[in-house]
Amino acid sequence: MRIGITCYPTYGGSGIVATELGLELAHRGHEVHFITYANPIRLGSGSPRIRYHEVEVSTYPLFQYPPYCLALASRMADVARTYHLDLMHVHYAIPHSISALLARQMLAAERYLPFITTLHGTDMTLVGLDPTYYPITKFSIEQSDAVTGISEYLREHTASYFGVTRPIQVIHNFVNCSIYRPAPERPPRAEKVLVHVSNFRPVKRVLDCVRVLGEVRKHVPARLVMAGDGPDRGPAERLAAELGLSDYISFPGKQDHIEKLLPHMDALLLPSEMESFGLAALEAMACGVPPVTTRVGGVPELVTHGVDGFLEAPGDVASQAARVVELLSDDEKHQRMSSAARHTAETRFSTQLIIPKYERLYEEVCAAHAAPASVTV
Ligand code: GMT
Numbered sequence: 001m002r003i004g005i006t007c008y009p010t011y012g013g014s015g016i017v018a019t020e021l022g023l024e025l026a027h028r029g030h031e032v033h034f035i036t037y038a039n040p041i042r043l044g045s046g047s048p049r050i051r052y053h054e055v056e057v058s059t060y061p062l063f064q065y066p067p068y069c070l071a072l073a074s075r076m077a078d079v080a081r082t083y084h085l086d087l088m089h090v091h092y093a094i095p096h097s098i099s100a101l102l103a104r105q106m107l108a109a110e111r112y113l114p115f116i117t118t119l120h121g122t123d124m125t126l127v128g129l130d131p132t133y134y135p136i137t138k139f140s141i142e143q144s145d146a147v148t149g150i151s152e153y154l155r156e157h158t159a160s161y162f163g164v165t166r167p168i169q170v171i172h173n174f175v176n177c178s179i180y181r182p183a184p185e186r187p188p189r190a191e192k193v194l195v196h197v198s199n200f201r202p203v204k205r206v207l208d209c210v211r212v213l214g215e216v217r218k219h220v221p222a223r224l225v226m227a228g229d230g231p232d233r234g235p236a237e238r239l240a241a242e243l244g245l246s247d248y249i250s251f252p253g254k255q256d257h258i259e260k261l262l263p264h265m266d267a268l269l270l271p272s273e274m275e276s277f278g279l280a281a282l283e284a285m286a287c288g289v290p291p292v293t294t295r296v297g298g299v300p301e302l303v304t305h306g307v308d309g310f311l312e313a314p315g316d317v318a319s320q321a322a323r324v325v326e327l328l329s330d331d332e333k334h335q336r337m338s339s340a341a342r343h344t345a346e347t348r349f350s351t352q353l354i355i356p357k358y359e360r361l362y363e364e365v366c367a368a369h370a371a372p373a374s375v376t377v
Contacts, residue, residue, distance in 0.1 A: 001030050001031070001086045001087075001359075001362055001363075001366070002030070002031045002033070002083055002084055002085045002086050003022075003025060003030055003031070003032050003033070003085065003086065003087060003088075003089055003362065004033045004034075004035055004076060004079060004080060004085045004087070004088040004089065005018055005021070005022050005032060005033070005034050005035070005088075005089050005090075005091070006018075006034075006035045006036060006072065006076065006088065006089075006090045006091065006096045006099070006100070007019065007034075007036060007040065007090070007091035007092060007096070008036075008091075008092055009034075009036040009037065009038045009039060009040040009041060010038065010041065012199050013120060013121070013173070013277075013279040013280070014091045014092045014118075014120035014121075014123075015040055015041065015091070016041075016042055016279060017091065017118075017120070017150070017173055017174075017279065018040070018089075018091040018118075019034075019040040019041070019042045019043050020042060020174070020176065020351075021089075021174075021355070021358065022034060022040075022043070022050060023042075023043070023047065023050070024176070024351050024355045025355070025358075025359075026047045026049040026050045027047065028355065028359070029049070030049065030359075031049050031051075031083070032049060032050045032051070033050075033051050033052075033053060033079050033083055033085060034050065034051070034052045034053065035053045035055060035072070035075050035076055035079055035088075036052070036053075036054070036055060037054065037055045037057070037068070037072075038054070039052055039054075040052075041254075041256065042256070051083075053075060053079050055068070055071050055072050055075045056071065057071045058071070068095070069095040069098055069099050069102075070099075070102070072095070072096070072099040073098075073099040073100075073102035073103045073106065074103075074106075076088060076099060076100060076102075076103035077102075077103040077106040077107055077113075080103060080107060080113050081107065081110070085113065086114075086362070086366050087113065087114045087115060087116060087145075087362060087365060087366060088100045088103065088104075088113060088114070088115040088116070089115070089116045089118065089358075089362075090115060090116070090117050090118070091118045091120060092118075092119075092120050092123045093117055093119055093123040093124070093128060093137050093140055093141065094123050094127055094128060094133055094136075094137055094140075095136075096117070097115065097117040097140035097141070097143070097144055098136060098139075098140050100115035100117070100144075101115070101140060101143050101144075103115075112369045114145035114146075114365045114366065114368075114369050115144060115145055116144060116145060116146045116147070116148065116361065116362070116365060117140065117141060117144040117146075117147050117148075118147075118148045118149070118150070118171075119141075119147065119148070119149040119150070119154055119158060119168070119276075120150055120154075120276060121150065121154060121274070121275070121276030121277070121297070122203070122276075123137070124137070124149075124154060124157060124158050124161070124162070124276075125154075125157060125274055125276065125297075126203070128162070129161065134162075137162065138162045138163070138164065141158070141162065141164050141166070141168075142164065142166065145365050145368070145369070146169065146361055146364070146365050147164075147166065147167075147168045147169070148168065148169045148170070148171045148358075148361065149168050149169075149170055149171075149276075150170075150171065150172060150173050150276055150277045150298065151170060151172060151276050151277045151297065151298025151301050152170050152298065152301055153276060153297045153298040153301065154170075154276045154277075154297070154298060155168045155170050157276075169357075169361065171354060171357045171358060171361075172277065172298075172301065172302075172348075172349055172354060173277045173278075173279045173282055173349065173354075174282075174349050174350065174351050174353070174354035174355065175279075175282050175283055175285075175286045175345050175349055175350065175351070176350075176351045177286050177342075177345055177346050177350045177351070179259050180259045180262065180283050180286035180287050180345070181259075181263065181286065181287060181288075181342075182263050182287055182288030182338070182342060183263035183264055183287075183288075186264075188331070190221060191221040191222060191223060192220060192221065192222040192223075192266040192267075192328045193222070193223055193224070193225060193264065193265050193266050194209075194212075194213060194216070194222055194223070194224045194225070194265065194266065194267050194268070194269055194324065195224070195225045195226075195227060195261065195262065195265040195267075195268055195269070195284070195289070196209045196224065196225070196226050196227065196228075196268070196269045196270065197227045197228055197255075197258060197262075197268070197270075197280045197283075197284075198228045198230070198270075198272075198280060199228055199229070199230040200228055200229055200230025200231060200232040200233045200236070201230050201231060201232065202231070202232060202273075203272060203273050203274050204230075204232070204270075204271075204272050204273075205271045205272055205273050205314060205315070206226065206232045206233075206235075206236045206271075207232065207235060207236055207239050208269075208271035208314075208315065208317055208320070209224060209226060209236070209269045209271060210224070210236055210239045210240050210243065210245060210249065211239075211243075211317045211321075212269055212271065212292075212317055212320050212321045212324060213245060213248065213249065214243050214245055215317060215318065215321030215322075215325075216321050216324045216325055216328070217245075217248065219325045219329065220324075220325055220328045220329055222248070222266075222324075222328065223248040223249065223250070224245075224248065224249045224250075224269070225249075225250050225252065225261070225265070226249060226250070226251050226252075227252055227253075227254075227255050227258065227261065228253070228254055228255070229253050229254050233251060236249075236251070237251060258283065259283070259287065262283060262284050262287040262289055263287040263288065263289070265284070265287075265289050266289070266327075266328060266334070267289060267290055267291070267292055267324055267327055267328065268280065268281060268284035268289050268290070268291040268292070268293070269291075269292055269293075269320070269324070270291050270292070270293040270294070270299075271292075271293070271294055271314060271315075271317075271320055272293070272294055272296060272299075272314065273294075273296065273314045273315075274296050274297050274314075275293070275294070275296055275297045275298065275299050276297045276298050277297070277298040277299070277301070277302065278291075278293060278297075278298065278299045278302055278303070281293050281299065281302060281303060281309065282302055282345060282349055284341070285302075285303075285308060285309065285341035285342065285344055285345045286341075286342060286345035286346070286349075287342075288338040288339070288341060288342045289338065289341065290308060290309045290310070290327060290334070290337040290338055290340075290341045291303060291309040291310070291341070292309065292310045292312070292320055292323045292324050292327070293309060293310070293311060293312075294311060294312060294313065294314045295311040295312065295313060296314055299311065302344070302349070303344075304340075304344070307337070307340050308337060308340040308341040308343070308344045309337065309341060310323035310326075310327070
């Protein structure tokens with residue numbers, strides 16, 4: 001098939017899922033066209049079946065706010081016409097599904113260009129609930145040819161908060177278990193290493209990671225790697241200094257190859273206020289790194305408490321730190337949970353299991369709009 005994909009190409013779970021999906025689809029023989037304002041971060045040199053079409057937004061003195069949504073719609077229609085796309089798949093509802101709707105209308109005289117919207121989380125739980133965006137978000141979901149959500153939690157949230165009655169298919173986040181895998185050997189070390197990976201937005205509660213490390217170090221020698229970047233990075237660095245932890249926390253910034261770092265870590269800290277799924281936890285689990293995370297949103301659909309990770313309440317630093325200590329001070333338990341985490345990733349969320357769900361949906365959506373076969377009398 002010929003598939004157009006639009007996403008936020010910068011760091012963030014939805015862009016990562018969209019990019020990895022495009023790579024997997026190309027690997028399976030599909031032609032994939034990314035239509036975005038920058039080259040998606042994990043695309044790398046891509047593959048011969050992947051093309052990238054940049055959306056350029058011209059400015060004009062009259063435009064206090066350059067109309068990205070319109071530039072994107074024009075580019076979608078142009079690429080769909082030139083490359084005969086079968087459908088558009090947009091990730092993150094706002095504004096991508098509205099642009100796809102406009103592109104569908106722009107091409108209506110020639111052919112029907114269906115579009116699928118995948119909901120990722122903050123598009124529904126934060127931004128979409130803002131009164132400014134609520135009506136258009138609801139409208140864009142209703143107008144999509146199909147809608148998917150990355151967890152059961154997100155499906156229920158969208159149905160209840162947006163009063164959406166149309167079906168929303170749950171297709172969980174996925175991980176390539178050949179790329180994300182445990183280190184061949186993990187020599188025992190006196191000082192354990194914790195890792196946090198995020199875009200450092202307030203919803204991630206990154207300051208809790210610093211506080212957790214402070215508590216953990218009262219019992220176990222440990223350090224913390226805070227990978228990623230975003231608004232709460234500065235406050236986290238300042239808190240580390242205030243608590244006398246600067247020597248034990250590193251901030252290496254955004255990582256293009258997190259799969260090289262994760263396998264060498266002992267536990268992941270993901271103390272988020274909300275996660276519709278928790279892709280960072282899944283990637284760590286595939287590398288055999290158990291997550292200590294929060295019982296929110298779709299995370300319990302991924303992590304089974306006490307088996308392949310731990311779930312505690314957001315903000316409960318003491319309980320989260322106690323779980324980390326429990327994990328790091330018992331090698332046998334750590335090994336058991338590490339194997340269980342890898343097993344969960346492989347048996348429930350691997351690309352082999354999840355990508356065919358998207359392919360089936362694409363076929364269904366296209367079949368629903370295929371021209372009826374002409375009948376010869
Ligand atoms: O939360 C983020 O880091 C970014 C956000 C996004 O849309 O880019 O992530 C959301 O999508 C991810 C991929 O589907 C999910 O795994 C994350 O749980 C979700 N984040 C939230 O719900 C806060």
